[in-house]
Amino acid sequence: MSTAAATDLRALPEAELIRREREIASRHLDKFPYLAVFWAFANFATWLALWPLVFTGTLPLWAAFPIATLNIMLSYLPSHEAQHDIIAKPGTKLRWLNELIGHMSTTPLVLPYRVARLTHMEHHKHANHPELDPDYSSTATGPWDSIWGTIKNNQPRSAGGFNAYGKTLERIGRPDVILDGVLYQLAFYGILFALAWSGYAIEAALLWWLPRHIATIYIRFYLSWAPHHPGQETGRYRDTRSFRSIFGNIGSMGMQYHVIHHLHPRIPLYRTPRAYWEMRDILEARGCDVGGLK
Amino acid sequence: MLTTIKTIFYFGPLLFGLGFIAPLAAQILERLEAPLPFGLTPLIAGLILGAAWGTYAQVKGRWA
Structure with a gap:
C-alpha cells in the first residue's frame, strides 16, 4: 500500500x-524467539571464551578486541526480549529461560537485569518526557551530538545515561534494586583492578573496559537516540x-x-x-x- | 557498610586512576619500551599518571 x-x-x-x-x-x-535465545547464549559464550583464548596466547589480543566489542554491542537485545516477557511469560514452563537470558546477556554491559527491566518499563510509559523518561538524556541534535552526549553521560558526575537510573528507581519506589547496580559496579571494577594488578591490564582494557564504552555509545545511539529523535513529543x-x-x-x-x-x-x-x-x-x-x- | 560503599563510590575516579589507569599505563610503557625521564620505572610513571588523572577527574567530575 x-x-x-x-x-x-x-x-x-x-x-x-x-x-x-x-x-x-x-x-x-x-512467537518463540529462537534467534534471540541462540543469540544470547552464543554471544555470551563467545565473550567468555575470549578470556582463556587470549590469556593462553591462542588468540591475539588485536583480534579479540573487535570480537569483544561486537559481543558487548550485541549483549543488550536478548535481555530486552526477556524484559518484555517475550521468551516466556510469568508462570509458564520456560519462564526460567526468560529470566536466565535477562540476567546473563547484559552481564558484559554491567547492567543488572532488574535495573534494566524496571527502568525500561518507565521508558515505555514516559518516552521523551524530560523528567520521567530514564533515557531522556539520550536526546541530541544529531548523530555526532548523540555520540558526544553518551561520552558526557559516562563521566563520573553526570546525571544522565546509566547514572539516571538510580533516580528513576527511587521515584517508582524500588530503591532496593539500586543495590543490584552497586554490586555489579563493585564486581566489575574489582575484576578490572585485580586483572590490572596481576599483569593483565591491557587485556582487561581491550576485552571489557573499552568494548563496554564503545558498546554503550552504539546502544544509546540506535536504541535510544535514533528511534526517538527529535525526542520532543510524547x-x-x-x-x-x-x-x-x-x-x-x-x-x-x-x-x-x-x-x-x-x-x-x-x-x-x-x-x-x-x-x-x-x-x-x-x-x-x-x-x-x-x-x-x- | 553503607557508609563504606558510599565512600568507595565517592572516591571512584581516584580509585580508578590508581587501580586501573596506573597498571594499564605501566604495562603499555613496558610493552613500548618507552624511555622514561628521571630514571622512572614504568610502574612509578603509571602511578604518577593514574594518581594525577584520577585526582583531576575526582575534582572536576569528568575525565577530560
Whole structure:
C-alpha cells in the first residue's frame, strides 16, 4: 500500500483503525524467539571464551578486541526480549529461560537485569518526557551530538545515561534494586583492578573496559537516540519513529522498526519488520512518524 | 557498610586512576619500551599518571 492508502485509511473511524492494528499485531505475538535465545547464549559464550583464548596466547589480543566489542554491542537485545516477557511469560514452563537470558546477556554491559527491566518499563510509559523518561538524556541534535552526549553521560558526575537510573528507581519506589547496580559496579571494577594488578591490564582494557564504552555509545545511539529523535513529543503514536540506517536493519540492531516495539512491546524483535510493513499505512493514518521508511 | 560503599563510590575516579589507569599505563610503557625521564620505572610513571588523572577527574567530575 502507499501513502494514498494511508489517506484513505484516515477516513475510517479510530475504532476501526485500532481494530485493524491489533489484528495485525496479534499475528506476530506469542512467537518463540529462537534467534534471540541462540543469540544470547552464543554471544555470551563467545565473550567468555575470549578470556582463556587470549590469556593462553591462542588468540591475539588485536583480534579479540573487535570480537569483544561486537559481543558487548550485541549483549543488550536478548535481555530486552526477556524484559518484555517475550521468551516466556510469568508462570509458564520456560519462564526460567526468560529470566536466565535477562540476567546473563547484559552481564558484559554491567547492567543488572532488574535495573534494566524496571527502568525500561518507565521508558515505555514516559518516552521523551524530560523528567520521567530514564533515557531522556539520550536526546541530541544529531548523530555526532548523540555520540558526544553518551561520552558526557559516562563521566563520573553526570546525571544522565546509566547514572539516571538510580533516580528513576527511587521515584517508582524500588530503591532496593539500586543495590543490584552497586554490586555489579563493585564486581566489575574489582575484576578490572585485580586483572590490572596481576599483569593483565591491557587485556582487561581491550576485552571489557573499552568494548563496554564503545558498546554503550552504539546502544544509546540506535536504541535510544535514533528511534526517538527529535525526542520532543510524547504519546504512544508520536514518541517513536521509523528511520533508515546507513548500516541497514541488522547494523542498527532492528531499530529501524522501533515504532512497532513501542506500540506492541511483546512482538519479538525478528517479527517487527514484517509487522511494520503490514501496519505501516495504519500507523501513518494514526499520526506516527513513518516517513523514514516508505 | 553503607557508609563504606558510599565512600568507595565517592572516591571512584581516584580509585580508578590508581587501580586501573596506573597498571594499564605501566604495562603499555613496558610493552613500548618507552624511555622514561628521571630514571622512572614504568610502574612509578603509571602511578604518577593514574594518581594525577584520577585526582583531576575526582575534582572536576569528568575525565577530560
